[in-house]
Amino acid sequence: MSATGRTRVKRASAAEAPCANDIVLPTPKVGVLLVNLGTPDGTDFTSMRRYLKEFLSDKRVIEWPRAIWYPVLYGIVLNTRPTKSGSNYERIWNREKNESPLRTFTHSQAEKLSGVLKDQPNIVVDWAMRYGQPSIETVLTRLREQGCQRIVMFPLYPQYSATTTATVNDKFFEALMKTRFMPAVRTVPSYEDEPVYIDALARSIEKHLATLDFEPEVVIASYHGIPQSYAKRGDPYPSHCLTTSRLLRERLGWDEKKLQTCFQSRFGPEEWLQPYTDKTIEQLARDGVKSIAVFNPGFVSDCLETLDEIGNEAAESFHEHGGVNFSHIPCLNDSAEGMSVIETLVRRELQGWVR
Ligand SMILES: C=CC1=C(C)c2cc3[nH]c(cc4nc(cc5[nH]c(cc1n2)c(C)c5CCC(=O)O)C(CCC(=O)O)=C4C)c(C)c3C=C
Ligand SMILES: [Fe+2]
Numbered sequence: 614m615s616a617t618g619r620t621r622v623k624r625a626s627a628a629e630a631p632c633a634n635d636i637v638l639p640t641p642k643v644g645v646l647l648v649n650l651g652t653p654d655g656t657d658f659t660s661m662r663r664y665l666k667e668f669l670s671d672k673r674v675i676e677w678p679r680a681i682w683y684p685v686l687y688g689i690v691l692n693t694r695p696t697k698s699g700s701n702y703e704r705i706w707n708r709e710k711n712e713s714p715l716r717t718f719t720h721s722q723a724e725k726l727s728g729v730l731k732d733q734p735n736i737v738v739d740w741a742m743r744y745g746q747p748s749i750e751t752v753l754t755r756l757r758e759q760g761c762q763r764i765v766m767f768p769l770y771p772q773y774s775a776t777t778t779a780t781v782n783d784k785f786f787e788a789l790m791k792t793r794f795m796p797a798v799r800t801v802p803s804y805e806d807e808p809v810y811i812d813a814l815a816r817s818i819e820k821h822l823a824t825l826d827f828e829p830e831v832v833i834a835s836y837h838g839i840p841q842s843y844a845k846r847g848d849p850y851p852s853h854c855l856t857t858s859r860l861l862r863e864r865l866g867w868d869e870k871k872l873q874t875c876f877q878s879r880f881g882p883e884e885w886l887q888p889y890t891d892k893t894i895e896q897l898a899r900d901g902v903k904s905i906a907v908f909n910p911g912f913v914s915d916c917l918e919t920l921d922e923i924g925n926e927a928a929e930s931f932h933e934h935g936g937v938n939f940s941h942i943p944c945l946n947d948s949a950e951g952m953s954v955i956e957t958l959v960r961r962e963l964q965g966w967v968r
């Protein structure tokens with residue numbers, strides 16, 4: 614290795630290096646790419662519409678035949694939803710950075726991961742979004758330009774779903790299809806039962822509950838839902854969620870009454886995975902339960918669906934129906950617990966590629 618960080622390679626024969634016997638190649642690097650769902654660039658109608666159009670045109674997300682879905686999407690959804698969702702995003706927007714919390718946390722996770730991987734030379738950590746900016750293709754190009762000939766791509770979803778993990782993989786490989794000198798790649802699998810993840814969730818829940826001046830009678834693990842028809846056709850997502858909840862119950866020593874699994878964020882007219890979080894919370898309050906806590910194990914970072922749908926809307930509904938104490942437990946985000954999960958899984962995938 615030379616002082617410039619470049620490797621001097623003596624080519625074996627003139628056929629391999631027809632113009633020179635002694636050529637200089639950049640030292641190959643390993644890229645680590647964290648990818649989350651996506652986010653609008655702003656809360657205004659145009660930014661929201663652009664984001665929702667990209668998101669809701671994805672065939673992995675809405676499986677309806679295009680001839681049925683597009684008239685609904687372009688005729689109704691993209692005219693009404695941008696305003697409604699924009700005002701929801703307004704309530705949780707990170708005004709200091711003028712970006713969504715999901716973007717803030719994903720960026721911070723990449724920075725912190727880069728810091729802890731400093732013991733490994735020649736690793737470059739970056740982050741991208743499946744929908745919106747920075748796009749997977751832009752960041753992949755950036756990594757390749759920096760000499761990354763191997764890439765670990767991490768879809769930030771603990772439980773696999775075709776609507777999330779698979780569509781991130783699709784987009785990543787679609788971008789690779791446009792490259793001539795394609796890097797070697799590894800994709801991080803779902804980690805619904807990984808001890809480091811279960812332990813991180815348990816420690817973060819225990820830490821949060823210790824700060825409360827009440828003991829929740831019920832703790833709800835609220836996962837993003839998917840349409841039931843997707844699960845019936847083979848999406849393993851519900852069973853991954855139930856596995857996470859079971860392992861957490863075992864780790865925390867709680868029973869099924871204390872730790873309940875629910876599904877949130879329904880979209881459209883179909884039946885989604887049940888029990889629904891909003892209905893369950895309303896029913897608990899009606900049944901006289903006074904104190905609950907809710908957390909979102911399926912979300913690596915806090916976002917609209919956790920901060921607004923749970924932190925604002927579900928809390929309001931619980932109080933309206935007679936509940937007294939409601940606490941929303943933050944996602945793992947860029948906390949020490951959260952970073953230990955990301956670091957452990959990335960280091961595992963890097964094995965054999967770094968010393
Ligand atoms: C059919 C529609 C949708 C499916 C299926 C779906 C699955 C799914 N989504 C997440 C994680 C997130 N979803 C987020 C926002 C969001 N989701 C949908 C629709 C479906 N999601 C919409 C229309 C929106 C946009 C917001 C809105 O208009 O209400 C987010 C938040 C993004 C942010 O910037 O804050 C996340 C994260 C998972 C994990 C999942 C299936 C397992
Ligand atoms: Fe979603």
Ligand SMILES: [Fe+2]
Pocket residue numbers: 878917918922
């Ligand atoms: Fe929502």
